[in-house]
Amino acid sequence: MSKGDEVDAILLSVEKDQSNSFNAVLGATIAVCIVFLFISAYFGEYISSNVAESDATESSYVKLEDRYMQDYVTDGEFGYVIDEGPYSLLETDNEYGSTHYFVEYELPESEGGAATDPNDVPRISLAVWLPSAVTEGIKVPVIAESGPYFQEPSVQxxxxEVPGSWLGTMIIEQILPHGYAFAQISVTGTGQSNHCMDLMGTAEQLGNDAAVRWLAEQNWSNGNVGLIGKSYDGSTPWQAAMFGSEHDYLKTIVPISGLIGVKELMWRNGSAEARAPFMHNGVYGSYGLDGDEEDHQNMCPDYVIGPGTGVSAYLLGSEIFGDYWAERYFLDRVIDNYQGSVYLIQGMHDWNVDPHMAVPTINMLKDAGIEAKGLFGQWDHDYPDRPQQLYDRSDLGGRGGEAFPEMIRFDWMQDLY
Known part of the structure; x- marks a missing residue:
């Protein structure tokens, strides 16, 4: 065979191999196409249906800036989210889906009460509700409410372990399904928390911080905690935010008509309200006294000096002796230490916790570099999203009734998470 014939034979062999390879690829491609067409014919309707449902779900959400054209829905018990979350409440041993815990913490001996009881240690009572997401190994953030009104005989x-009708039920039904845990916390000296009711003093502040740390450090938690509440329960978030230089667990607080300080509630512009001398032991003095063996812990130093401090400040106009009021002023330490955000909510017709708790507070926060926004409107000492309460209590002639129901969008909860 000549050299030219050899080359032709080699080229012919290569072309034959390429042709075989091409035919194999073509055959495989045709087979895949046939399978794909079969799958499309069989599942096409199902896939199209699900895509349509997905598009419908996405289109049901209306952006905040576009909601002014939406109807005001005022026939529910409380605010609502526009989009339903994918998770359910995780079941527990009780019918409420909660689990109760005690959190032990340390108090200085100067606080007396449980700090010096040889047979006891300071502890905080709290209950937790979890979303089903945790069973999938997902770590979740925590929303918590801390206050004196849980399992408290004084207010029956x-x-x-039962969701509070004033806030807990709403959060569990509306926000927990989006992948949040929820907790209720009894402040010191109330409910099953021991020590004494010191009306927002050092013991209560340390107890709130201990609860935040505990919630952030659980194996189902992602380490992010937010505190929300109204009135007294809207004051405890300010307390917890004072510890921002020690850890970054507390990511946001939502004080609703909360106190930036106890004295600031009743003294301003050089005068005092009539309730000022009696606020501590007159209003909250019975909290924690339920006939059990821990009642003696309520005789802590701040409980004893509280009434006298209130009377002296009422008569003299300022703090002449001790640091009772300075200990209960939170805003300065929040500004110095807090690294999270603040969502201030305030009724501008609230004459219990006056609007000066929110303005100029929000300006001071922003000036300090703290991310802050506000929700202010024409309502009384109420949650902003309770249509019946706003209707009943926001009377004409100075209580915001003129604005009902356009005081607030009742779907405001959509923007809490």
Whole structure:
């Protein structure tokens, strides 16, 4: 065979191999196409249906800036989210889906009460509700409410393991399904928390911080905690935010008509309200006294000096002796230490916790570099999203009734998470 014939033979062999390879690829491609067409024919309707449902779900959400054209829905018990979350409440041993815990913490001996009881240690009572997301190994953030009204005989409230009708039920039904845990916390000296009711003093502040740390450090938690509440329960978030230089667990607070300081509630512009001398032991003095063996812990130093401090400040106009009021002023330490955000909510017709708790507070926060926004409107000492309460209590002639129901969008909760 000549050299030219050899080359032709080699080229012919290569072309044959390429042709075989091409035919194999073509055959495989045709087979895949046939399978794909079969799948499309079989599942096409199902896939199209699900895409349509997905598009419908996405289109049901209306951006905040576009909601002014939406109807005001005022026939529910409380605010609502526009989009339903994918998770359910995780079941527990009780019918409420909660689990109760005690959190032990340290108090200085100067606080007396449980700090010096040889047979006891300071502890905080709290209950937790978890979303089903945790069963999938997902770590979740925590929303918590801390206050004196859980399982408290003085106000005849249910066990802390029962969602509070004033806030807990709403969060569990509306926000927990989006992948949030929820907790209710009894402040010191109330409910099953021991020590004494010191009216927002050092012991209560340390107890709130201990609860925040505990919630952030659980194996189901992602380490992010937010505190929300109204009135007294809207003051405890300010307390917890004072510890921002020690850890970054507390990511946001939502004080609703909360106190930036106790004295600031009743003294301003050089005068005092009539309730000022009696606020501590007159209003909250019976909290924690339920006939059990821990009642003696309520005789802590701040509980004893509280009434006298109130009377002296009422007569003299300022703090002449001790640091009772300075200990209960939160805003300065929040500005110095807090690294999270603040969502201030305030009724501008609230004459219990006056609007000066929110303005100029929000300006001071922003000036300090703290991310802050506000929700202010024409309502009384109420949650902003309770249509019936706003209707009943926001009377004409100075209580905001003129604005009902356009005081607030009742779907405001959509923007809490």
């Amino acid at each position: 409230t249910d066990s802390i």
